[in-house]
Every structure is written in structure tokens, then in C-alpha cells.
Amino acid sequence: MNEDTGPDRRSLAIGYVPGVQPDKWLTRWRERNPEVPISARRSGDPRSALARVAGDVGFDVIFLREPDAAPRSSPPGLLRVPLYTETMAVLAEKDHELAAFDTVAVADLEGEQWLDPVDAIAATPDEVSAAVDLVAAGVGLLVLPLPYARSLSRRDVVVRPIDGVPATRMGVAWSPRREGDELIDEFVGIVRGRTAATTRGGGEPPRQKLNAKQKTAAKAARARAGQSRGEQPRGRQQAPRGKGRSTRGR
Structure with a gap:
């Protein structure tokens, strides 16, 4: 493989519409991936310059503006993640x-x-x-x-x-032909707030949601465990000695 076309020679080109400030995401990218160059350029319509294949001239990832009321599903011909509603x-x-x-x-x-x-x-x-x-x-x-x-x-x-x-909404998008591209996935993760300590799909598995019956059983199990350790049930704590005693007959 020619070293000029190998994976380590790839780069990312970011396109963005007016009003987007991508500097913080570019900085985080350079901190985490110093070996992969990244560039950004403002464009009135970055979709027209979207690269369909890795290595093509054009933008690998774009920031685009859309109506806030638009469907959250991706527009035709794009993979898109909605980001935030603009004031x-x-x-x-x-x-x-x-x-x-x-x-x-x-x-x-x-x-x-x-x-x-x-x-x-x-x-x-x-x-x-x-x-x-x-x-x-x-x-x-x-x-x-x-x-x-x-x-x-x-x-x-x-x-x-x-x-x-x-209102309008900002989103980050890329070509569906680039689905699974590791560099794009990494950049989109940075935009969405993924830290350097986490990986795509990593971290703890999501907690299983419990139904009402399971929640009741779990609560009872915690209560039994607490009693075995000598803990008092909540709301039925004993009064301190010397206080709250009856004074009848004195």
C-alpha cells in the first residue's frame, strides 16, 4: 500500500453553515488524534460538497441548519444527528x-x-x-x-x-455511504460529548428497566437486607434513650 494513501494518511474535512463555531470540537479532535489532520471551512450549503467516499475531495462531515419542527429522522441522502435548537x-x-x-x-x-x-x-x-x-x-x-x-x-x-x-435546529451529518467510517464516528462522538475515557458502544451496559412488580420485589429485598444488618426501617426509627418516655406515675 502506498504510504500516501494508507489509513494513517487520512484526514477529516468539516463543512459548516454560518453561525456555527466548530473550534472547540476541532481542538478536542487535535488533542485526541494529533496524527490525523482536520480542517474546517464555512459554506452556505455544505451538502453540495459532501464527500461520498473516503479520500474524495469535499467535506467528510457537515453541520447543517434545519427547521426545529423537521422530523428527527435523517433527511433523504444523509445520515444525521440532531444537536440543539437555536435561539x-x-x-x-x-x-x-x-x-x-x-x-x-x-x-x-x-x-x-x-x-x-x-x-x-x-x-x-x-x-x-x-x-x-x-x-x-x-x-x-x-x-x-x-x-x-x-x-x-x-x-x-x-x-x-x-x-x-x-426556531431552527443544528445537526451534524455525513454521507450514508460512509456509515461505519471510524474517523467520522469518532468526530461525531466528540461533537455529542463523548469523552476520551469512553468508546463508541463502550462503558457500562444500560440498566434494565423494571416493571412495577419487579420494583416492589427489589424494594422488599433491600428492606430484608437492611434488617439483617440491624438497620431500622425508614420512618420507624427508635427514639433516643431518655427521650419520649411516658411520665405517668411520677
Whole structure:
């Protein structure tokens, strides 16, 4: 086998949509797998550059945005793990009274001028940027995922969390043709919080769930074991000597 194409020469390429900050996961990867290079690049639609086979040019793993109400089953053509629901935000020009609040509800903004909605999932970064330019000019308000809005770093725009609007969800995905790829499994495990001390499928086996009858039997067994050790049943402890005795006849 040519040493340039051997398993030890593989690397991981990560694609992510605007608003994702993969630095902490990349750092953990480099700490645990220093021999496997990893890189990351932002993309408006990382799915279009998804590598189907190990070694192909493209992203091995991608972070994608989807509606929070979308099915938790994987979209067609992907293996996907949902990660977290994103907080939504409203954007306004910097002198807007919105700046006086820490957070708002959509009902608080009744009567405000709104821009045509921008689909943060399907819109390109240029389309989103153009809409934010209109916000900065005072044309109207706009809703975006909070991480996306913050990634724009605009001093001429105020950003505040907003309740009462449809949210988005972040997920991590890869090609179904890469199912079982050890490097992808390792990276996804890091994203999901797997520590260096655990392995995929490792650790203690899950506890078996007990039905009501089994729970009662287990409780009785613990009580018998406690009595054999001289323990008092809970709720029926003896009073300390010298206290609680009757004083009749004294």
C-alpha cells in the first residue's frame, strides 16, 4: 500500500453553515488524534460538497441548519444527528428602541415594519447580508437564528433574542455511504460529548428497566437486607434513650 494513501494518511474535512463555531470540537479532535489532520471551512450549503467516499475531495462531515419542527429522522441522502435548537433573534438598526431590552417577544413588536422574511436555511450568505444591510438602513426588522446574527458582527445593527417565532435546529451529518467510517464516528462522538475515557458502544451496559412488580420485589429485598444488618426501617426509627418516655406515675 502506498504510504500516501494508507489509513494513517487520512484526514477529516468539516463543512459548516454560518453561525456555527466548530473550534472547540476541532481542538478536542487535535488533542485526541494529533496524527490525523482536520480542517474546517464555512459554506452556505455544505451538502453540495459532501464527500461520498473516503479520500474524495469535499467535506467528510457537515453541520447543517434545519427547521426545529423537521422530523428527527435523517433527511433523504444523509445520515444525521440532531444537536440543539437555536435561539432566534430580531435585528434592528442601532438606534432602535429595541436596544433597551435584553429580550423581546414577537407580540411586543406589533406595529413595527418588517422586511420580507429571509430563509436562513436556504438563503445564501450574500442574500442574508443584503437583508441585514436593509436593517441597518432602518428599512425594517428581520429575524435570524441568534448565532447567525452574531456571526455577522455588525456595529450598525442591534440584535436581541426573540420568543414566539419558528426556531431552527443544528445537526451534524455525513454521507450514508460512509456509515461505519471510524474517523467520522469518532468526530461525531466528540461533537455529542463523548469523552476520551469512553468508546463508541463502550462503558457500562444500560440498566434494565423494571416493571412495577419487579420494583416492589427489589424494594422488599433491600428492606430484608437492611434488617439483617440491624438497620431500622425508614420512618420507624427508635427514639433516643431518655427521650419520649411516658411520665405517668411520677
